[in-house]
Amino acid sequence: MPDPFGRDAQELIKREFGDVLTLLERIPSSISSEEALSLVSWMLKSKEPPEKLLNVDPLEELKDLFRFYALLGALAFSPYGLETEFVRQATTKLYRARIERKGSLDGSLLRIEPPGEIPDRDRRILERAMDRSLPEEERERLRLKHRMHLSEFLELWDGSLKEVYIRDGYAYLRWETALKLWEMAFERRFDRAVSILSDVRDELPDFYEGLRDRLEEIANDFFKERLEKLGRVGAKPLRFELFPPCVKEALKGVPSGMRNYAITVLLTSFLSYARLCPNPPRRDVRVRDCVNDLTIIKEEILPVIIEAGNRCRPPLFEDQPHEIKNIWYHLGFGLTDNPTLEDSGNSTWYFPPNCDKIRANAPQLCKPDKYCRGIKNPLTYYLRRLTREERREENPEGENSG
C-alpha cells in the first residue's frame, strides 16, 4: 500500500476487521516484532528505503499494513518520545518513496482531483509553455497536475500563497507541491492516530509495549548524537514562549467563573507534565516515578500557578486559600498542603485535558493559533513545538521541518 492512511487502506481495514482496534488485536498473532521493525530499521543504515520495501508483492499487502499499524500501536505507549519521531520520519520517507515510484496520489489520504480547465494564458505563463529551450524534465516539473479545494489546502499549507495558483476556490498543484502536502497530511494523521491510540493503550495486547521497547533502542541509536547534545526528551526547563494559547491565557489570570478550571485543572496538569514527565511511560504514572524530590514542584511549578492564581479577578488563593490543597490533589498527592514525595499516588495525577474538554468547560481560553491545527491536547502542542525548536536550534541551516 503506498499510503496506509489512504482511502484504499482504510477500506481494506474496514472490510477485513471493521475497525483499527480489532486490527491491532489481530496483529500479534500475524507478524513478529522483527517484521514490524523492518519497516523502519533501515534508517539506521541508509538514507533511502531499500528496494524490497518499495516493491511489495500484492499478496503481502495486508502484512505490510500490519507492520505499519503494529508500530502505531507501540507508539501509543510513547506518544511524545523519540520513538515516535523516528517512526514518523522513517514511514514518511518510505511511503513518499512508494508514491513517487507509483507516480500517483490516487487512493492516498490527500483529497485532490485532476486540474480540469485552466485558461490558456494562465497555463502558458505558469508552465512556461512558450519557452522552447526548457528541458522536458523541467517542463514536467512545472506542469499543474492536480487541484485541491482551497479550504482543505489552507488547512495544510504553511507557505506563502504567492507560491500557488488559486482560481475558483481551488489551489492548483505541481507534483512536488502535491507531494509536500501529502507529507504534511501524513504526519498530521500519524500524530493524531498515535494520540488516539494512546487514549486506549490499556486495552492493547502486551505485544505493543515490548515493541515500543525495541523501537526505543533503535531510536536512541539513530538519534545518538542529538541525545548526547541535548539530553533525552524528558524533564527540562519550561519554555513559556512555546506554550499553547490556552495556557498563556490561563497564565494571565481569568475572571471568577473560570478560575478553578484554568488554574487548578489546566495549568496544574499542563505545567507539571510538561516539566516533570512530558513522555509518561504509562497512564497511572506518579510524580515519584519521574523525580526524586519535590524541589522542582515547589520552586518552579507552584510559584507559577500561585502567580497566575493571584492575577485572577478576584485573586484565587486569597478568595479560596484551601484551593492549594486541591492543586496538590490534582498533582496526585491527595488533599494536603504539606505533602512528601511518598504521598504521590494518593490521588490521580491529572493529565492535561484535551482541547475539546477545554473548549466545553472554558471556551474563552481556547484562542487557537496556526500551531493548533490538528492538535488534540495542549501538551502535544507544546512538545511538538519544543521538538521543532530544538531541531532548528541544533541545525539552523537545515531543512524547514514544518
Ligand code: SF4
Ligand atoms: S486548540 Fe487546544 S491547544 Fe490550541 S488554544 Fe485551543 S485548547 Fe489550547
